[in-house]
Amino acid sequence: MxxxxxxxxxxxxxxxxxxxxxxxxxxxxxxxxxxxxxxxxxxxxxxxxxxxxxxALVPDAxxxxxxxxxxxxxxxxxxxxxxxxxxxxxxxxxxxxxxxxxxxxxxxxxxxxxxxxxxxxxxxxxxxxxxxxxxxxxxxxxxxxxxxxxxxxxxxxxxxxxxxxxxxxxxxxxxxxxxxxxxxxxxxxxxxxxxxxxxxxxxxxxxxxxxxxxxxxxxxxxxxxxxxxxxxxxTFDEGADGTGFxxxxxxxxxxxxxxxxxxxxxxxxxxxxxAVNHDGRSEMMTAPDSxxxxxxxxxxxxxxxxxxxxxxxxxxxxxxxxxxxxxxxxxxxxxxxxxxxxxxxxxxxxxxxxxxxxxxxxxxxxxxxxxxxxxxxxxxxxxxxxxxxxxxxxxxxxxxxxxxxxxxxxxxxxxxxxxxxxxxxxxxxxxxxxxFTAAPARSGEGRPPYLFTLSAQSPASLGRLVTRYREAIDAGRIDGNVRDVCWTSNVSRAGHRHRLAYTVTDLAGLRAALAATEAGEVPDAAGTDAARA
Incomplete structure (x- = not known):
């Protein structure tokens, strides 16, 4: 094992x-x-x-x-x-x-x-x-x-x-x-x-x-x-005189x-x-022991x-x-x-x-x-x-x-x-x-389009979540294939009261739909039968 x-x-x-x-x-x-x-x-x-x-019985001076x-x-x-x-x-x-x-x-x-x-x-x-x-x-x-x-x-x-x-x-x-x-x-x-x-x-x-x-x-x-x-x-500096909170x-x-x-x-x-151990009887109870x-x-x-x-x-x-x-x-x-x-x-x-x-x-x-x-x-x-x-x-x-x-x-x-x-x-x-070195990712996008969903407890939280996903795509933190991104959003997150859904074929399409939602628009990706279901 x-x-x-x-x-x-x-x-x-x-x-x-x-x-x-x-x-x-x-x-x-x-x-x-x-x-x-x-x-x-x-x-x-x-x-x-x-x-x-x-x-206090004894006021502070x-x-x-x-x-x-x-x-x-x-x-x-x-x-x-x-x-x-x-x-x-x-x-x-x-x-x-x-x-x-x-x-x-x-x-x-x-x-x-x-x-x-x-x-x-x-x-x-x-x-x-x-x-x-x-x-x-x-x-x-x-x-x-x-x-x-x-x-x-x-x-x-x-x-x-x-x-x-x-x-x-x-x-x-x-x-x-x-x-x-x-x-x-x-x-x-x-x-x-x-x-x-x-x-x-x-x-x-x-x-x-x-x-x-x-x-x-x-x-x-x-x-x-x-x-x-x-x-x-x-730490390790000549000017060190203690730790900050x-x-x-x-x-x-x-x-x-x-x-x-x-x-x-x-x-x-x-x-x-x-591993875990204890200093035992060292120089003093609160002193470290090399x-x-x-x-x-x-x-x-x-x-x-x-x-x-x-x-x-x-x-x-x-x-x-x-x-x-x-x-x-x-x-x-x-x-x-x-x-x-x-x-x-x-x-x-x-x-x-x-x-x-x-x-x-x-x-x-x-x-x-x-x-x-x-x-x-x-x-x-x-x-x-x-x-x-x-x-x-x-x-x-x-x-x-x-x-x-x-x-x-x-x-x-x-x-x-x-x-x-x-x-x-x-x-x-x-x-x-x-x-950890992951095995090479599977190639190909499968059979698009894919359903992407998000949900939150309030409209404000949902809006922040949309922004975070868009920013993550812009920063390159989401760089896998869109199939995996959609699977994660659908399966790995809990469902809440306020929801949105898009059908997308690639990350660029997902990014465009998120940006449109941020701007107060209804993206075309939200109007498909799958997204409205």
Whole structure:
């Protein structure tokens, strides 16, 4: 039996990047999304804090509220409550983490082509990396204002519901759980999902992570000790002084590779192996350990059955702290030195430099970045890297830091990447990924014309969907034959109330029909008997 696991769908939402294409553009160009805390959210938090401090037994001495800079979402309150089976009031008292991860997981499943009847009743597992950290939960926030809302908000705020609600809504019958190992949680969730697929506990799994910083207030009582002074993450750089806060969510959908190929699924990349360990009794409970990290890499390579010399990119944990970065580099050096003396053959980077640290959600974000790098065959640059950290000897080691995007060279075998995530309490995870090369596509268009359909819950959503399809054709992201595009639109998407249909013979005809609909016209392609049926 093959142990290869296919990544068949993914979704990501971070500031300035609401989908995988925008996210890849941020990564490929080496952009940093650090900015001030959004003005509207700032005003709302300031209003809440004034209320809280006025009612506190020990009022805060400070008069001015200061916020960290970071990679923050402009809005965290927007949510299609009806789509996810909630009333407006239920949605309002549901933790924004749950609202965001629900949306991201659904989009990942939709990207994989599994929604509606194709998914209902299936043995699909849901694995979410998340932690209810100290410092004030969303339930605490609104119960201080109106304690009567507590009962209504229970299912929206119990941590396990981040996974369980999706299983309930979509009638998924596989394992459904939230995993907490601090910053390695979502990568550990992927490791657990892989094991469940191989054991037969589920036939498909969605793995997700999410992070929202409710109130990134600069205050001595809220400091955890790893914050960057200006919100910028400068991994492996001499100017690094900590990690910046990040917000967003990411999800991947996994299936056994043999099943994915038999079912005709798209495959972004292949999970070849994974490993998890703990630092044990290291220097201190919250300090990383290079020996444990080296052991982790060796275990993951062994599980994947790969020669580490074939790994061309490593997505490191890379929190840009004075302690953590040199220890991680030493772990890399140790692991590679046991297998090869070659120098500077493996690029290193971290998505934290682009989007900040999503803590429990950071592991799956690193996986998405590495998967897209494999898919596009591009080594992305490490953002914010200017001067090498003098505590790290990059010249005499197996890795190098890419300063700009470049083509990923072809080797004797498939391109491979690794992704690491290390938890604050010492739980570490690593995943080995491999590029997927699809078999040559079948030639010919079959027997046109073909029926193309779209549907959405509202006219506005349908209009946005039309625009997204037209933009995807213009950008070359849809470049297969029109038969496959129509099959996907008809079979792999759930049916909703507001619909349109065209009969088309090629992509140019589909593009013309979409553009006409955008312009408020009724295209000829919508007037055929098949389209009107």
């Amino acid at each position: 093959t142990t290869d696991i296919a990544v068949v769908g993914l979704s990501v939402e971070v500031p300035d990047a609401p989908d995988q294409h925008a996210f890849w553009d941020v990564v490929r160009t080496g952009r940093s999304l650090t900015r001030p805390f959004p003005a509207q959210r700032r005003r709302e938090i300031e209003e809440y804090l004034r209320y809280h401090w006025e009612s 400070g008069e001015r509220v200061e916020f960290h800079d970071g990679s923050f979402l402009d809005r965290v309150d927007l949510f299609d409550h009806a789509f996810f089976g909630m009333t407006p009031k239920q949605a309002a008292v549901t933790d924004p983490h749950q609202r965001l991860v629900l949306r991201t997981m659904y989009r990942a499943l939709e990207d994989a082509g599994y929604t509606g009847e194709r998914l209902a009743g299936s043995r699909t597992g849901v694995y979410v990396g998340y932690a209810g950290n100290p410092g004030g939960s969303y339930l605490d926030y609104f119960c201080r204002i109106d304690p009567a809302l507590g009962q209504l908000g229970i299912t929206g705020n119990i941590v396990t519901m981040l996974a369980n609600r999706l299983s309930y809504l979509l009638d998924l019958r596989g394992p459904s759980m939230v995993i907490d190992s601090a910053c390695s949680a979502s990568l550990l969730a992927l490791h657990q999902a892989r094991a469940a697929l191989l054991l037969g506990d589920c036939e498909m799994a969605v793995v997700a992570g999410t992070r929202i910083v409710m109130a990134p207030v600069r205050h001595p009582h809220t400091r955890i000790g790893i914050e960057s002074s200006d919100g910028v993450t400068r 990040g917000e967003g969510s990411g999800a991947v959908v996994l299936k056994r590779l043999d099943r994915a190929l038999a079912d005709g699924d798209q495959v972004y990349a292949v999970v070849k192996g994974s 020996r444990a990290q080296a052991d982790l890499l060796e275990a993951a390579w062994r599980d994947a059955g790969v020669d580490p010399r074939t790994i061309g990119y490593l997505e490191v944990h890379g929190t840009a702290t004075k302690v953590g970065d040199p220890i991680e580099f030493e772990g890399l050096r140790r692991a590679f030195a046991a297998r090869t003396d070659d120098r500077r053959f493996c690029a290193v980077g971290t998505v934290k430099a682009n989007i900040g640290h999503l803590f429990e959600g950071s592991g799956v974000m690193g996986v998405i970045k590495a998967v897209l790098a494999l898919r596009h065959r591009v080594i992305p640059p490490l953002a914010n890297y200017e001067r090498p950290n003098t505590a790290i000897d990059l010249d005499d080691g197996p890795v190098y830091v890419p300063r700009e995007a470049h083509a990923w060279p072809e080797g004797d075998g498939p391109r491979r990447a690794g992704v690491s995530a290390f938890g604050l309490g010492g739980t570490n995870a690593h995943v080995v990924l491999e590029e």
